[in-house]
Amino acid sequence: DQQVKQNSPSLSVQEGRISILNCDYTNSMFDYFLWYKKYPAEGPTFLISISSIKDKNEDGRFTVFLNKSAKHLSLHIVPSQPGDSAVYFCAARRISNFGNEKLTFGTGTRLTIIP
Amino acid sequence: DTAVSQTPKYLVTQMGNDKSIKCEQNLGHDTMYWYKQDSKKFLKIMFSYNNKELIINETVPNRFSPKSPDKAHLNLHINSLELGDSAVYFCASSQAGGRTYNEQFFGPGTRLTVL
Numbered sequence: 001d002q003q004v005k006q007n008s009p010s011l012s013v014q015e016g017r018i019s020i021l022n023c024d025y026t027n028s029m030f031d032y033f034l035w036y037k038k039y040p041a042e043g044p045t046f047l048i049s050i051s052s053i054k055d056k057n058e059d060g061r062f063t064v065f066l067n068k069s070a071k072h073l074s075l076h077i078v079p080s081q082p083g084d085s086a087v088y089f090c091a092a093r094r095i096s097n098f099g100n101e102k103l104t105f106g107t108g109t110r111l112t113i114i115p
Numbered sequence: 116d117t118a119v120s121q122t123p124k125y126l127v128t129q130m131g132n133d134k135s136i137k138c139e140q141n142l143g144h145d146t147m148y149w150y151k152q153d154s155k156k157f158l159k160i161m162f163s164y165n166n167k168e169l170i171i172n173e174t175v176p177n178r179f180s181p182k183s184p185d186k187a188h189l190n191l192h193i194n195s196l197e198l199g200d201s202a203v204y205f206c207a208s209s210q211a212g213g214r215t216y217n218e219q220f221f222g223p224g225t226r227l228t229v230l
Contacts, residue, residue: 089158
């Protein structure tokens with residue numbers, strides 16, 4: 001049961017253009033949504049988050065949009081830079097009845113920025 | 116100064132062997148995690164420890180036994196290794212967030228190959 005889905009395994013974007021990465025989820029109990037970035041042979045690093053009560057969060061070149069009715073979020077990177085080439089994981093947080101935090105990850109989208 | 120470190124980075128072993136992966140964090144966090152990323156790139160939570168106590172134990176075979184000697188360490192011991200255990204294992208840590216999300220910091224991963 002894949003509760004967080006990233007349907008595009010890869011994406012190529014010209015340097016300077018906008019990169020848009022998409023993510024869909026099924027569980028209405030998620031209260032935070034996150035994006036992590038991963039370079040080869042490294043662990044994922046946190047990029048940006050959004051609370052389920054918001055519809056937009058911006059941090060520099062990165063903006064995450066949340067559409068709760070569609071159970072969809074997207075990450076916009078503008079302008080895209082070569083250093084943005086990485087795998088991007090969408091993740092969602094749920095707090096259990098015991099107060100424990102659990103993240104569910106998507107399978108990632110490999111973003112390649114073309115110089 | 117590495118925040119979350121794992122050893123070893125690579126581990127190649129025969130089926131049936133017992134092996135351990137060590138994880139240490141120097142961030143002063145109270146919660147540590149083990150994740151498994153399989154060949155399909157799913158990154159899934161295995162265990163979570165808060166203040167040395169097990170708080171999340173997903174449906175993981177009991178051949179996997181986490182051990183937390185103190186808040187800064189969470190080791191993973193695997194008995195009777197099987198081919199399907201081949202994966203990249205990530206350790207992570209965070210400060211328990213509650214209402215807000217506190218990012219999880221990931222180690223660089225340990226690539227386990229079972230022959």
